[in-house]
Amino acid sequence: MPRTARACAPAALLSLVLLLAGCGNSTLTSPDASGGLLAHRADLRAASYVVGGGPTTALRLLCQMTIAAVQAANGTAEDECGKVAAVDVHGSPQESDVDTGWASLRTTMPDGTPAPDGQLPPTATPLATLRATDAPRGVAWLDPTAFDGADVVVTRPGVAADLPALAALTATRPTTLCATTDAVPGSPVAPGTAALLAGYRFAPTVVPQDAGSVLAGVATGRCTAGLVPGESGRVPALGLAVLADPRGVLVGPAGPRGFAPVMRQGVLAGHPGVADLFGEITRRLDGPAMRGMVREVEVDGRDPRDVARRWLVAEGLVAKA
Known part of the structure; x- marks a missing residue:
């Protein structure tokens, strides 16, 4: 092997190792967390x-x-x-x-x-x-x-500030609540709606749907409000507002x-x-x-x-x- 080739070999080998380390499913991980409270x-x-x-x-x-x-x-x-x-x-x-x-x-x-x-x-x-x-x-x-971890009621911003205010809309205009079918237990039609009725006299037309359809319906105005799992990441993604539940009716007696x-x-x-x-x-x-x-x-x-x-x-x- 020529002298120049021998001199370049270690550098080339090192470059190859570094390249392979950065490719595929490398076992290298970032440093462990440290410090703080x-x-x-x-x-x-x-x-x-x-x-x-x-x-x-x-x-x-x-x-x-x-x-x-x-x-x-x-x-x-x-x-x-x-x-x-x-x-x-x-x-x-x-x-x-x-x-x-x-x-x-x-x-x-x-x-x-x-x-x-x-x-x-x-x-x-x-x-x-x-x-x-x-x-x-x-x-x-x-x-x-x-x-x-309780379910939450969401609306478009400006519709209502909390659940009592949303319930008041029922008496003045048609109100539609789209609700996930696996929401908080309470009603055979759409679980959780019975708790809203008992706690706030909120009695809208209920439309059971999957969570994605509920949130899309609220965002587009097809639904006045939606009852969805409280950890749903699409709530902030769609710019929806979570209504305050001052009486804690969605948390339930448990x-x-x-x-x-x-x-x-x-x-x-x-x-x-x-x-x-x-x-x-x-x-x-x-x-x-x-x-x-x-x-x-x-x-x-x-x-x-x-x-x-x-x-x-x-x-x-x-x-x-």
């Missing part, structure tokens, strides 16, 4: 967690938040966000290695697992009942998010239906401080924050990992993500 809330050195997610965008976002939170507190976390945490945590360690994750209290059955096909159970299971049922099984439930961390009791006992990390997240995560992040993923096409970490940094929970 969570770094001072718990010391998870030597702690390791396998974190599960769920089938929905909201649960995948929460899974990614958990991973970043653990890393910020000097622990390690393995990404299993494709698994349904509530199912895997309830399985035996021989069946699943998932230690922790989140569950939607809206769709959780009394046995602590998600309702089949994501459908709502006839009545929401109170958190206290889930804790009492799962404690003998070695499963712990922590406090849920500030976002209560109380909050938000998202709660669920984990194996042995894992929690090993490092109880991890509950403080979850607490910092759940106290801050309200409806607008959840809808905004879901919008970024479902409408803008962004990676749940990046979206979750940006929110943590914006809240000061993590300094570097």
